[in-house]
Amino acid sequence: MKEKDEEIIKLLKKNSRLSITEMSKILGIPDTTIHYRMKKLNDIIKKYTILLDYEKIGLDIYLLSIEIEKYVLNKITKEVVENIYNDLSKKEGIISIFRSKENIFVVMASKDLKIDEFRYPGVKNVEYFKLESFEIL
Secondary structure: OOHHHHHHHHHHHHOOOOOHHHHHHHHOOOHHHHHHHHHHHOOOOOOOOOOOOHHHHOOEEEEEEEEEOOOOOHHHHHHHHHHHHHHHOOOOOEEEEEEOOOEEEEEEEEOOOOHHHHOOOOEEEEEEEEEOOOOOO
């Protein structure tokens, strides 16, 4: 990746609402170059999104660690992880979700966390932590 691309991505990570003209002024790069680089970057930028101030709307932020039972057949473990991951990604309040071979990690906003909602068949253990702060860098 070129240095200009990295500079554009760095700006977008801080504020994805910047216009091409604003980025051009900040970086000292012609807006035509920014426009061209942005077209190329659309192949690697998955999503433009917002980050809410959940505290201002009365919600707490939680980090959940969901440990999946390890089955003798890795294929079964993988399917269980994938099914739970897909279901969780549709739940209201989910901010971010990550998975490994045998774990799913969830960052979510909730007024009243109901931990039992995360005890799916095939889940070995669920731990949760109330976060004091949450930022996407």
